[in-house]
Amino acid sequence: MNEKLPVLIKIEWIKTRHYRAFKILSLVYVVLLVLVFIGAQRFINNITIQSNDDSFTPFRGLSFYQTKYIWQNFTYIAGYLKIIPALLIILLITNEFSFFTMRQQLISGLSRKDFLTGKLLVISALIVGIVILIALTALVLGLLHQQVGDVSLLNGGLWFLPLHALELLTYLIFSMMIAFIFRRSGIATIVFVLYALIGERIVSFILPGSIGDYLPLNAAGSLIPLPNNTLTSSIGLTFRSTVDIQTILSCVIYCFLFTAIIYFLLRWRDA
Amino acid sequence: MNYNNIKASETPRQSEIPIEILRLEGLSKRYGNIQAVNKLDLNINKGQVYGLLGPNGSGKTTTLGIILGILRQTSGNYYWFGKPSEATLYRRIGSLLERPNFYPYLSAVNNLQITALIRGVNNADIESVLHLVDLYPRRNHKVHTFSYGMKQRLALASVLLGEPEVLILDEPTNGLDPEGIFEIRNIIGNVASTGTTVLLASHLLDEVQKVCTHVAILHRGIKKFSGPVAELLSEEEILELSAKDLNTLESAIIKLPEYLSHKINNQTIELKVKGKSDAAKINHFLHQNGVSCSHISMHKHSLEQNFLELLQKSSS
Numbered sequence: 001m002n003e004k005l006p007v008l009i010k011i012e013w014i015k016t017r018h019y020r021a022f023k024i025l026s027l028v029y030v031v032l033l034v035l036v037f038i039g040a041q042r043f044i045n046n047i048t049i050q051s052n053d054d055s056f057t058p059f060r061g062l063s064f065y066q067t068k069y070i071w072q073n074f075t076y077i078a079g080y081l082k083i084i085p086a087l088l089i090i091l092l093i094t095n096e097f098s099f100f101t102m103r104q105q106l107i108s109g110l111s112r113k114d115f116l117t118g119k120l121l122v123i124s125a126l127i128v129g130i131v132i133l134i135a136l137t138a139l140v141l142g143l144l145h146q147q148v149g150d151v152s153l154l155n156g157g158l159w160f161l162p163l164h165a166l167e168l169l170t171y172l173i174f175s176m177m178i179a180f181i182f183r184r185s186g187i188a189t190i191v192f193v194l195y196a197l198i199g200e201r202i203v204s205f206i207l208p209g210s211i212g213d214y215l216p217l218n219a220a221g222s223l224i225p226l227p228n229n230t231l232t233s234s235i236g237l238t239f240r241s242t243v244d245i246q247t248i249l250s251c252v253i254y255c256f257l258f259t260a261i262i263y264f265l266l267r268w269r270d271a
Numbered sequence: 272m273n274y275n276n277i278k279a280s281e282t283p284r285q286s287e288i289p290i291e292i293l294r295l296e297g298l299s300k301r302y303g304n305i306q307a308v309n310k311l312d313l314n315i316n317k318g319q320v321y322g323l324l325g326p327n328g329s330g331k332t333t334t335l336g337i338i339l340g341i342l343r344q345t346s347g348n349y350y351w352f353g354k355p356s357e358a359t360l361y362r363r364i365g366s367l368l369e370r371p372n373f374y375p376y377l378s379a380v381n382n383l384q385i386t387a388l389i390r391g392v393n394n395a396d397i398e399s400v401l402h403l404v405d406l407y408p409r410r411n412h413k414v415h416t417f418s419y420g421m422k423q424r425l426a427l428a429s430v431l432l433g434e435p436e437v438l439i440l441d442e443p444t445n446g447l448d449p450e451g452i453f454e455i456r457n458i459i460g461n462v463a464s465t466g467t468t469v470l471l472a473s474h475l476l477d478e479v480q481k482v483c484t485h486v487a488i489l490h491r492g493i494k495k496f497s498g499p500v501a502e503l504l505s506e507e508e509i510l511e512l513s514a515k516d517l518n519t520l521e522s523a524i525i526k527l528p529e530y531l532s533h534k535i536n537n538q539t540i541e542l543k544v545k546g547k548s549d550a551a552k553i554n555h556f557l558h559q560n561g562v563s564c565s566h567i568s569m570h571k572h573s574l575e576q577n578f579l580e581l582l583q584k585s586s587s
Contacts, residue, residue, distance in 0.1 A: 099375065
């Protein structure tokens with residue numbers, strides 16, 4: 001397997017680097033992410049609180065780049081944009097069906113396992129790229145806004161980065177499974193978006209107790225909780241600031257389960 | 272690699288002891304109520320150019336899909352090089368199934384690079400096959416700018432990458448102009464002359480007759496015949512005659528001492544005689560009986576006629 005990995009990486013690199021939709025969506029994602037990170041502080045600066053004399057005064061002391069919270073802030077916000085790489089994955093997979101290139105590669109001698117490994121490598125590469133981008137932006141903006149007495153950037157919750165990676169992994173493997181099931185880009189995109197925006201909420205609502213919290217996208221979305229800060233504490237809100245092992249475990253299980261379902265589809269369904 | 276400059280006489284068509292390339296044992300495929308392939312048995316040996324012949328919907332492409340590992344058979348087995356199928360074995364086989372399948376946004380070279388990487392073939396081979404199919408000048412152009420014929424040629428280039436031991440071609444001349452058909456047939460002929468085993472699915476009898484050494488005929492998923500093409504071509508000679516007065520001609524030919532049977536076909540009479548037919552002698556006999564023929568020609572039953580007879584028999 002180890003000697004196959006460079007070959008699979010080269011194959012996927014040829015396929016993706018010349019794909020216009022890949023370039024456009026990647027650019028949109030990067031620009032949006034950086035703009036959101038830069039613009040977030042401006043948005044926060046507009047938050048006002050009502051004073052005793054009923055006038056609105058700006059809320060001071062709330063920094064998006066506060067080193068204590070920067071990693072959680074950034075990864076939490078980035079979670080809202082993960083639909084873009086998910087749509088990209090759907091396009092890349094469904095292309096293989098609409099161009100009949102998957103069947104061509106299988107008859108050329110690529111095994112189903114290798115084909116799936118190639119796609120997992122694309123997902124991994126995307127995740128690594130996104131995490132590096134978030135890390136670099138956080139470092140730059142964090143250093144620019146660092147004030148005397150702030151905790152070191154490296155002590156501010158770096159572990160949110162691998163947590164975001166797991167969030168992305170669960171989300172992207174789920175989108176890949178949808179693409180493999182429906183094969184057509186239009187149908188797969190509609191199903192995915194509907195499920196992500198509405199479907200899972202409805203299912204969560206129907207399910208008893210807190211079972212809905214452990215549905216795949218809910219679990220992935222709750223890996224990084226809403227950050228606590230001076231504003232939330234001023235209005236008496238406190239969110240979980242620890243890692244929820246059960247959520248992590250359910251995400252890991254989902255990743256394996258979805259990969260197994262995809263492999264089963266590849267193995268038993270006509271290509 | 273150069274498939275162009277090989278003389279057929281220089282390479283053995285078939286070795287003395289046949290080496291098994293592909294064996295099908297009771298292969299069946301069912302789609303709901305439709306039996307696409309029904310208990311198909313077939314043996315293909317090294318060096319054979321095997322034609323898989325049948326009308327549209329006879330199960331040719333389904334059979335190829337199964338043996339190429341992209342369709343799952345309902346029952347039965349198949350063995351490549353004497354082994355049950357596995358992905359690595361397909362690297363020894365060059366296949367073109369149904370239509371050329373490429374990434375339209377990639378160039379010809381990029382598309383071939385993907386196949387070369389899968390097969391473990393050197394990049395230098397890409398240039399060679401592009402020259403072979405005359406696409407080298409367009410190598411850096413995106414595939415979506417190619418005509419269907421060019422895509423078909425690119426598909427053939429992809430199939431030939433790495434000098435595969437077996438070629439599987441499904442309707443390779445479909446949608447091509449006469450020049451393209453001639454070119455593709457030439458390439459197939461040249462590849463076959465190197466001793467490469469070829470499995471060619473087609474509904475074009477003329478194509479199979481021109482290219483193949485062996486043929487299997489499928490009808491509604493059932494094998495109706497398999498064996499050398501020569502076995503299917505009748506040795507029987509047929510005389511085609513026409514005259515101004517077809518009735519006089521008909522009554523005269525019945526008097527021929529070697530007369531066997533005849534059939535009226537539009538404005539001509541197809542005559543079968545006992546033994547070897549001699550057109551000059553028959554013409555002389557007819558002239559003596561007051562019939563002057565406007566046309567006499569002799570031909571053998573074509574693969575097409577035998578194929579149609581076989582299908583008619585199986586339908587009835």
